[in-house]
Amino acid sequence: MGDMIALERRHAARNYDPLPVVLVEGRGAWVTDERGARYLDMLSAYSAVSFGHAHPRLVAALSRQASRLAVTSRVFHNDRLPPFLARLCERTGMDRALPMNTGAEAVETAIKCVRKWGHVARGIPDGQSRIVVCDGNFHGRTTTVVGFSSESQYRRGFGPFGGGFVVVPFGDADALEAAIDERTVAFLVEPVQGEAGIVVPPPGYLARCARICRRRGVLLVADEVQTGLGRTGRFLACEHDGVRPDGLVLGKALGGGLVPVSAFLAREDVMGVLEPGDHGSTFGGNPLAAAVGLEALDVLEDERLAERAARLGDRLVEGLRAIDSPLVREVRGLGLLAGLDIDPGQAGARSVVDALLARGILSKDTRGTVVRFAPPLVVDRQDLDWSLDRVREALDEVAAARSRAPGRS
Numbered sequence: 001m002g003d004m005i006a007l008e009r010r011h012a013a014r015n016y017d018p019l020p021v022v023l024v025e026g027r028g029a030w031v032t033d034e035r036g037a038r039y040l041d042m043l044s045a046y047s048a049v050s051f052g053h054a055h056p057r058l059v060a061a062l063s064r065q066a067s068r069l070a071v072t073s074r075v076f077h078n079d080r081l082p083p084f085l086a087r088l089c090e091r092t093g094m095d096r097a098l099p100m101n102t103g104a105e106a107v108e109t110a111i112k113c114v115r116k117w118g119h120v121a122r123g124i125p126d127g128q129s130r131i132v133v134c135d136g137n138f139h140g141r142t143t144t145v146v147g148f149s150s151e152s153q154y155r156r157g158f159g160p161f162g163g164g165f166v167v168v169p170f171g172d173a174d175a176l177e178a179a180i181d182e183r184t185v186a187f188l189v190e191p192v193q194g195e196a197g198i199v200v201p202p203p204g205y206l207a208r209c210a211r212i213c214r215r216r217g218v219l220l221v222a223d224e225v226q227t228g229l230g231r232t233g234r235f236l237a238c239e240h241d242g243v244r245p246d247g248l249v250l251g252k253a254l255g256g257g258l259v260p261v262s263a264f265l266a267r268e269d270v271m272g273v274l275e276p277g278d279h280g281s282t283f284g285g286n287p288l289a290a291a292v293g294l295e296a297l298d299v300l301e302d303e304r305l306a307e308r309a310a311r312l313g314d315r316l317v318e319g320l321r322a323i324d325s326p327l328v329r330e331v332r333g334l335g336l337l338a339g340l341d342i343d344p345g346q347a348g349a350r351s352v353v354d355a356l357l358a359r360g361i362l363s364k365d366t367r368g369t370v371v372r373f374a375p376p377l378v379v380d381r382q383d384l385d386w387s388l389d390r391v392r393e394a395l396d397e398v399a400a401a402r403s404r405a406p407g408r409s
């Protein structure tokens with residue numbers, strides 16, 4: 001098979017620093033490497049593989065549609081997109097959907113749409129509108145989106161940026177209120193911040209933001225690319241606060257772990273500002289993506305995966321909290337999205353990730369201090385319990401290594 005790691009190092013741009021494992025196969029929550037070793041996938045590609053690897057119904061929908069009709073472009077109608085969008089609107093309570101491919105593209109779509117809405121519906125001069133975003137946000141990697149990132153590496157060297165964004169602290173509704181002025185068109189927010197380290201806002205935060213937005217005539221746009229489709233124990237994370245946003249961004253799990261499928265959804269009066277020619281995507285809304293996306297929505301419901309995430313998520317977070325380790329500062333989580341916050345004075349999160357890899361668990365550190373756990377929603381309860389024992393061992397090993405070599409992590 002050759003040395004895949006060396007080959008990748010030789011030819012790939014260095015924008016990733018992968019863990020030293022070469023995956024060749026996946027089934028459900030488990031993946032296998034080139035040497036035949038098995039790992040529990042506790043990252044599931046940041047929710048893209050929420051349904052597990054090679055879900056039989058999704059693979060069947062994919063192969064059925066692939067041999068029938070895969071890509072046509074939106075300049076023609078196809079028979080797979082309408083039922084997909086109808087189902088998506090029905091499930092989310094939105095009026096219209098605009099299908100794209102990646103999460104970042106759907107976020108870009110949301111930005112364009114709310115800006116045009118501000119111009120058309122609110123009379124804000126073109127080029128003058130503002131969008132409020134949160135400190136610690138993650139909405140993708142396009143130049144517009146990294147332009148309002150608060151993570152300096154995501155921006156450094158990539159300017160100039162267009163502007164038009166105001167950053168406020170996450171979890172502070174008063175700060176949102178204070179940041180709104182006559183040029184503000186929207187508040188773009190993740191219901192739970194993933195990349196920032198699984199940051200769960202105080203209860204009622206999103207509901208307060210929704211009330212403020214409504215009172216001030218500002219659109220609330222929820223980026224549920226990672227938190228949506230059952231991940232946090234509800235179909236949408238917004239539902240924990242009883243909020244229906246004005247605009248909604250979905251992605252990742254929508255593609256069933258097989259193809260990139262994303263969408264921006266909104267109310268009629270918001271999406272209605274877009275006219276033919278305003279926006280588009282060659283692959284967006286293709287029959288293959290639509291067939292898989294529709295099947296993914298059906299599987300989510302038929303297998304009651306949101307309820308499963310709520311139940312198993314409680315078990316995961318309680319299990320992590322029950323581990324007594326001097327390394328752990330805090331455990332945060334909602335549903336099957338959990339973060340183990342490692343005290344940077346004790347160790348780096350990457351050392352815990354490495355120790356987990358050696359024990360057959362795939363996870364990933366974020367922001368250097370948090371180990372992120374987001375297993376497929378189909379994960380077995382026994383496998384989850386097994387993983388908690390491995391986490392305990394990994395933390396013990398890292399703590400022991402540290403006590404042998406003081407001052408180093």
Ligand SMILES: *Cc1c(COP(=O)(O)O)cnc(C)c1O
Binds near residue numbers: 107140
């Ligand atoms: C992953 C993610 C994105 C970007 O999605 P891509 O498919 O990687 O472009 C946007 N928003 C959130 C909240 C995400 O987690």
